[in-house]
Amino acid sequence: NAGVMQNPRHLVRRRGQEARLRCSPVKGHSHVYWYRQLPEEGLKFMVYLQKENIIDESGMPKERFSAEFPKEGPSILRIQQVVRGDSAAYFCASSPPTQETQYFGPGTRLLVL
Amino acid sequence: AQSVTQPDIHITVSEGASLELRCNYSYGATPYLFWYVQSPGQGLQLLLKYFSGDTLVQGIKGFEAEFKRSQSSFNLRKPSVHWSDAAEYFCAVGAPGSRDDMRFGAGTRLTVKP
Numbered sequence: 001n002a003g004v005m006q007n008p009r010h011l012v013r014r015r016g017q018e019a020r021l022r023c024s025p026v027k028g029h030s031h032v033y034w035y036r037q038l039p040e041e042g043l044k045f046m047v048y049l050q051k052e053n054i055i056d057e058s059g060m061p062k063e064r065f066s067a068e069f070p071k072e073g074p075s076i077l078r079i080q081q082v083v084r085g086d087s088a089a090y091f092c093a094s095s096p097p098t099q100e101t102q103y104f105g106p107g108t109r110l111l112v113l
Numbered sequence: 114a115q116s117v118t119q120p121d122i123h124i125t126v127s128e129g130a131s132l133e134l135r136c137n138y139s140y141g142a143t144p145y146l147f148w149y150v151q152s153p154g155q156g157l158q159l160l161l162k163y164f165s166g167d168t169l170v171q172g173i174k175g176f177e178a179e180f181k182r183s184q185s186s187f188n189l190r191k192p193s194v195h196w197s198d199a200a201e202y203f204c205a206v207g208a209p210g211s212r213d214d215m216r217f218g219a220g221t222r223l224t225v226k227p
Contacts, residue, residue, distance in 0.1 A: 004156075006156075017154065025145075027188075034213075035217075041219060042119075042203060042217045042218055042219040043157075043203065043205075043217040045216070045217075091157065092158060101147070101162055104156045104157040104158070105151070105156050106155060107156050109154075113167075
């Protein structure tokens with residue numbers, strides 16, 4: 001079985017552009033989580049989604065950041081009007097409905113020039 | 114809310130030596146506890162987890178961790194380190210019944226000397 005897939009693996013954007021990060025969970029997993037890992041820091045929770053629902057977005061910046069997990073297709077983390085401080089690794093994780101364990105994707109490394 | 118502390122930012126050990134990475138948590142009850150490993154440029158791989166039961170947990174790659182309630186600790190150990198173990202290790206704490214409430218430590222970077 002394929003694990004969590006994230007693409008692109010690396011993304012370069014100029015300030016003011018939009019970044020779209022995609023995450024395909026493990027087949028059968030209906031829960032998706034996004035984390036941000038800033039240089040020299042640990043992982044910070046951003047948002048938790050189930051299909052078509054945002055369950056907890058307490059870790060999301062109030063502006064420019066949004067996430068969705070549509071009925072069909074991957075989960076998308078969107079960052080509008082990126083700034084240099086958005087440069088980080090963004091990890092997606094998924095879990096099945098009955099387990100607490102999260103399985104992580106390889107991450108997307110965003111660099112804002 | 115729960116929190117987790119990894120006191121050691123960077124540890125260096127010689128290949129073949131034993132390893133212990135420290136993790137302390139703060140939570141009102143018994144949390145779910147995890148150790149993840151992140152190799153350079155890679156995602157996170159689950160090493161082991163503790164939900165309940167036996168407090169000594171065996172994981173992959175020869176790692177084990179022991180949950181000590183009295184010390185609020187969940188330290189990761191390996192008897193003999195291999196050069197391929199060089200990576201960043203993250204301890205994580207989850208709240209039972211709240212799947213979305215997981216907190217990670219800042220990580221411990223392990224360097225293995227030949």
